Amino acid sequence: MGILVDENTRLLVQGLGRDGSFQASSCRAYGTNMVAGVHPRRDGTKFEDEVPIFETVAEAVEATGANVGLIFVPAAGAADAIIEQVDAGLPLVVCISEGVPVQDMVTTLAYIEGKSSRLLGPNCPGLIHPSSRAKVGIIPGNILSEGRVGVVSRSGTLTYEAVMQLTDLGIGQSTCIGIGGDPLHGTTFVDVLEMFENDDETDAIVMIGEIGGTKEQQAAEFIKNHVTKSVVGAIVGQTAPPGKRMGHAGAVITGKAALASEKIRGLKEAGVHVAESAAVIGAKMAEVLGR
Amino acid sequence: MNIHEYQAREILESYGVSVPRAGVASTPDEARQLAVEFGGRVAVKAQVHAGGRGKAGGVKLVQAPDEAAEAAAGMLGTNLVTHQTKAGGAPVRKVLVAELTDIADELYVAITMDADAKAAMVMASSEGGVEIEEVAANTPNKIVRHAVDPLIGLSPYHARDIAMKIGVPTDLVQPATGLITNLCRVFQELDASLVEINPLVVTTDGRVMALDAKIAFEDDALFRHREILDLEDSEQNDELEQKAHDAGLAYVKLDGGRVGCMVNGAGLAMATMDITKTAGAAPANFLDVGGGAAEDKIAEAFEIIVSDDDVEVILVNLFGGILRCDVAARGIVMGAQYTGTQMPLVVAMRGTNANEGLQILADAGLNVTTVGDLGEAATALTQVLGADGSNA
Numbered sequence: 001m002g003i004l005v006d007e008n009t010r011l012l013v014q015g016l017g018r019d020g021s022f023q024a025s026s027c028r029a030y031g032t033n034m035v036a037g038v039h040p041r042r043d044g045t046k047f048e049d050e051v052p053i054f055e056t057v058a059e060a061v062e063a064t065g066a067n068v069g070l071i072f073v074p075a076a077g078a079a080d081a082i083i084e085q086v087d088a089g090l091p092l093v094v095c096i097s098e099g100v101p102v103q104d105m106v107t108t109l110a111y112i113e114g115k116s117s118r119l120l121g122p123n124c125p126g127l128i129h130p131s132s133r134a135k136v137g138i139i140p141g142n143i144l145s146e147g148r149v150g151v152v153s154r155s156g157t158l159t160y161e162a163v164m165q166l167t168d169l170g171i172g173q174s175t176c177i178g179i180g181g182d183p184l185h186g187t188t189f190v191d192v193l194e195m196f197e198n199d200d201e202t203d204a205i206v207m208i209g210e211i212g213g214t215k216e217q218q219a220a221e222f223i224k225n226h227v228t229k230s231v232v233g234a235i236v237g238q239t240a241p242p243g244k245r246m247g248h249a250g251a252v253i254t255g256k257a258a259l260a261s262e263k264i265r266g267l268k269e270a271g272v273h274v275a276e277s278a279a280v281i282g283a284k285m286a287e288v289l290g291r
Numbered sequence: 292m293n294i295h296e297y298q299a300r301e302i303l304e305s306y307g308v309s310v311p312r313a314g315v316a317s318t319p320d321e322a323r324q325l326a327v328e329f330g331g332r333v334a335v336k337a338q339v340h341a342g343g344r345g346k347a348g349g350v351k352l353v354q355a356p357d358e359a360a361e362a363a364a365g366m367l368g369t370n371l372v373t374h375q376t377k378a379g380g381a382p383v384r385k386v387l388v389a390e391l392t393d394i395a396d397e398l399y400v401a402i403t404m405d406a407d408a409k410a411a412m413v414m415a416s417s418e419g420g421v422e423i424e425e426v427a428a429n430t431p432n433k434i435v436r437h438a439v440d441p442l443i444g445l446s447p448y449h450a451r452d453i454a455m456k457i458g459v460p461t462d463l464v465q466p467a468t469g470l471i472t473n474l475c476r477v478f479q480e481l482d483a484s485l486v487e488i489n490p491l492v493v494t495t496d497g498r499v500m501a502l503d504a505k506i507a508f509e510d511d512a513l514f515r516h517r518e519i520l521d522l523e524d525s526e527q528n529d530e531l532e533q534k535a536h537d538a539g540l541a542y543v544k545l546d547g548g549r550v551g552c553m554v555n556g557a558g559l560a561m562a563t564m565d566i567t568k569t570a571g572a573a574p575a576n577f578l579d580v581g582g583g584a585a586e587d588k589i590a591e592a593f594e595i596i597v598s599d600d601d602v603e604v605i606l607v608n609l610f611g612g613i614l615r616c617d618v619a620a621r622g623i624v625m626g627a628q629y630t631g632t633q634m635p636l637v638v639a640m641r642g643t644n645a646n647e648g649l650q651i652l653a654d655a656g657l658n659v660t661t662v663g664d665l666g667e668a669a670t671a672l673t674q675v676l677g678a679d680g681s682n683a
Binding site: 019022075076099100101102103104105106107109110111138140143153154155156157158159160161164165181183184208210211213214215234236237238239240241244245246247248249250251255276277278279280 | 404406407409410411424440441442479482484509510511512514515541543545546548554555556557558559560561562564565566567568569573574577579582583610612613641642643664665666668669
């Protein structure tokens with residue numbers, strides 16, 4: 001059993017345009033059980049001749065028992081898609097879409113507060129659970145290996161970098177999760193750390209943060225008080241200038257707390273094994289695991 | 292996206308926020324005429340996308356129309372250097388000429404997005420007219436914060452409460468309440484990322500008005516505000532940044548670095564920038580070519596990096612996913628041929644079609660050092676920089 005997705009995952013994909021179709025296809029190829037697609041005007045057709053496509057999320061959930069929703073809808077309509085999936089009662093909603101206006105997320109997060117759905121993202125690579133071949137998102141499956149290290153990160157490609165280092169050193173992964181690069185997002189570092197701490201499949205955790213915001217400090221505080229498993233941490237953006245957006249909408253140094261050095265200090269104080277650079281995340285974990 | 296003060300002032304005025312009488316001038320003569328219109332005593336303010344204008348000589352208070360013309364002549368056509376601009380400063384093409392007001396008290400009010408509160412945050416202070424960062428550092432108790440409820444917005448009583456807490460005189464609380472409420476409307480209706488009034492003044496004749504105005508907009512929401520896009524003054528932006536922006540690339544020019552970076556993914560791009568430090572160097576730029584970049588986009592990215600005079604070596608770190616490494620390699624070759632550069636490249640390619648990509652680079656006869664990962668990239672970078680006599 002993975003922390004959020006596993007062999008029981010019944011995937012619904014909303015937004016089957018060029019990129020969405022390509023990614024849905026690779027989720028299926030990895031082994032994920034995709035049970036439904038949602039796309040306006042394609043109601044009644046099938047994705048790859050096998051998966052039924054519906055007009056609305058509610059219809060799709062009703063007909064297929066889907067329990068995880070994946071969103072590739074363009075940014076302008078992404079918040080609306082999140083709300084539709086939450087209203088349809090999907091327990092996990094994963095939004096890959098990049099560039100969602102932050103004010104849309106303000107109202108969306110307020111709307112879904114207290115409802116039964118968990119949101120991952122937006123602007124995230126999704127998550128993957130190698131032992132059950134469940135992939136919900138865009139993380140390339142071929143770089144993962146089965147194992148007992150949980151990985152959580154704000155970034156996509158940097159997650160791949162870390163996973164590849166682990167795999168090359170023979171250290172497999174339990175679940176790998178990208179929480180996304182936007183300042184306002186659903187699932188946080190703290191949420192994932194809590195799940196990894198309670199996960200029987202996970203022995204140690206890699207957490208990759210970056211400049212901007214204070215989420216890494218909150219994670220450090222949580223680790224200090226609630227996490228007994230070893231955590232290897234890395235913070236990128238040490239060479240970033242203040243006030244400039246480093247690609248991710250959330251990666252802007254707006255004050256002292258947003259600096260990489262402050263986050264590294266907080267993590268070290270919480271007992272996290274901080275990798276000096278992103279190049280040695282795998283090596284640090286090997287050292288911590290005594291390999 | 293940033294706009295000029297005169298544009299922000301017009302937006303505020305259209306939302307019913309009190310502002311001093313003012314006009315914008317592109318010549319000293321226009322500045323003189325505006326000063327005549329406003330009675331002679333005016334402020335002449337250079338219009339650049341940067342703070343710290345006052346200390347840099349970009350704001351002059353004058354007593355007569357001729358002095359206004361003189362002040363304008365001293366600013367127009369020059370580059371204003373403030374602590375927020377790049378070393379070369381920002382070009383001054385327009386000045387704002389505003390009537391002088393007699394100030395009884397200077398306050399501060401701003402609205403920003405607060406990720407922890409998951410809401411817009413009103414920040415206000417009785418200490419206006421100074422750098423708010425200093426107030427926050429020295430007397431944090433003098434800053435009032437109020438998170439705007441996402442569903443009901445800023446209720447009038449909230450705005451009144453803020454006005455009273457920052458010391459607006461009792462008889463002016465009502466107009467101040469309206470002003471703060473309207474600032475909030477600007478922020479929310481126009482998808483701003485910042486609305487800042489510093490100072491918000493109480494005048495000796497009993498008015499509350501925005502003496503300065505700074506508004507920035509959230510880039511991701513500009514698609515639904517075409518009218519805001521028209522306000523962009525691309526001349527204020529860094530030339531390379533503007534070129535990259537037009538090409539749809541996330542690029543930031545960094546001062547003082549000599550390693551050009553080409554990466555896909557923002558997190559990996561930051562990690563790659565940081566690696567240059569391990570090699571004893573500094574990055575010249577942040578560049579995320581994005582997920583599914585085509586050949587010509589990669590070529591354009593390459594050209595932008597090469598045309599940066601500070602760059603001596605290019606570090607390419609691509610993780611093929613949606614992006615195919617062979618496509619990227621062809622883009623790099625195209626860019627190299629177009630620019631005719633012989634600059635050394637340190638290249639890491641992993642993922643989709645990585646071997647094909649590396650082969651394409653090798654076949655093209657470029658000056659390439661191939662590395663397997665970030666760690667090797669740091670080592671190779673040290674060697675390449677060390678081997679270059681100009682860096683001794």
